[in-house]
Amino acid sequence: MKIAIGCDHGGIVLKPSIIQTLQSRGIEVEDFGCYDESSVDYPDYALKVAEAVSTGKCDKGIVLCGTGIGISIAANKVKGIRAGVVHDEFTAEMISAHNNANIIAMGGRIITPERAAKLVTIWLDTPFQGGRHENRVAKISAIEDKYFK
Ligand code: RB5
Numbered sequence: 001m002k003i004a005i006g007c008d009h010g011g012i013v014l015k016p017s018i019i020q021t022l023q024s025r026g027i028e029v030e031d032f033g034c035y036d037e038s039s040v041d042y043p044d045y046a047l048k049v050a051e052a053v054s055t056g057k058c059d060k061g062i063v064l065c066g067t068g069i070g071i072s073i074a075a076n077k078v079k080g081i082r083a084g085v086v087h088d089e090f091t092a093e094m095i096s097a098h099n100n101a102n103i104i105a106m107g108g109r110i111i112t113p114e115r116a117a118k119l120v121t122i123w124l125d126t127p128f129q130g131g132r133h134e135n136r137v138a139k140i141s142a143i144e145d146k147y148f149k
Pocket of ligand 1: 042
């Protein structure tokens with residue numbers, strides 16, 4: 001498995017612990033930046049990660065900003081992306097079990113690096129439940145088909 005990761009200056013604090021955790025599980029990581037705490041625009045990094053996932057270059061993605069909100073909104077503008085913010089064990093589990101998210105977002109001003117790494121592990125270890133949730137995710141795709149060019 002290969003995972004894309006990207007962040008802005010508000011999320012960069014979470015990146016090292018996440019990368020370390022992924023690599024310790026034998027997962028390949030492509031780091032799309034940013035690489036220091038200089039102020040940058042989170043949509044630029046959301047786009048890099050979302051394109052890597054939507055094209056199949058990477059299997060899943062992780063995006064990080066101050067809250068996780070802005071960078072997840074931007075990632076969701078790319079067709080085929082289901083991104084959402086997680087901040088605790090329950091949301092990390094549900095975002096896979098019910099939403100089959102291919103990108104998760106977290107906030108560097110919300111959670112600690114240790115928590116972020118744990119939430120990534122929960123997301124990866126939780127299978128999509130399918131069933132009634134399959135139908136709901138298909139309806140999300142139908143909205144994309146209606147409105148995306
Ligand atoms: C940057 O200051 C901040 O706005 C950004 O990291 C994020 O929280 C946006 O949603």
